Amino acid sequence: MASECVYVMESLFQHIYSLYHQRVYHAAQKVLRDAQLAEDAAQETFIKAYRNLDKLDDMAKAGAWLATIASRTAIDMLRKEGKRKFISMELASWELEQHYLEHIVIEEVELRETQQELERDIRELKPKLREVLALRYVNEMKESEIAASLSLPKATVKTRLYRAKAAVKQAKLQRERIEYV
Known part of the structure; x- marks a missing residue:
């Protein structure tokens, strides 16, 4: 029974990874402006996501959840690596705002799709x-x-x-x- 649960969680995680790897990478890339660091941030993001997969209540919000983790992980990496001087605060703030707005639009679209599916199920x-x-x-x-x-x-x-x-x-x-x- 426990091994089945682990198998299901790993399968779910692999599915999430395949769907959202590019989105996570791009979220980190927008903050870090470095391909290698963005790949590291993406890897760290998925490690954090795997550890906290049980906290994801709504699969429809997985992309936004992962992108938020990626952005925060990238910001933490900037702080740790002392890379702040390469990105002006205004630019970083603007990019994060754009990234946030993009997620709001994506979540809105996902919400509408879910609502349409619910209405169809009720009909x-x-x-x-x-x-x-x-x-x-x-x-x-x-x-x-x-x-x-x-x-x-x-x-x-x-x-x-x-x-x-x-x-x-x-x-x-x-x-x-x-x-x-």
Whole structure:
């Protein structure tokens, strides 16, 4: 069981590495302006990421998470190596701001994609499940209010909500498995 967990974590990490290595390298390169140091920073970034992979709650934000680690690692390297004199504070500040804005745009796009996928998953639910889910989360009704408005027992509403959330979660997991492969 433990070896399976390690295998899954290593597979996940390899997947993250292959997806984001270039992005991490470029984030470090923007700060360091040195290819070799940027490669070192990228390597250090992935070591830190591997050690803290359990802290990543949302895979959709993995790229931004890694880029932030890379930028901070690169800044730390500048401090350690005394390379500050090669980069004016204004330039470094501007580049970090541009890098940050780039991540905000990427996160916004990823958020929209996730929202569209969620909406599609909800549309694919059975009408009874979709109805209680909409009443609960769109209309912000309590379970007792939903039960009264649909003339259903509260236990039925709870069951339908549970099944609807489970179906949406399953669709998301299935999609992630397909993307991972």
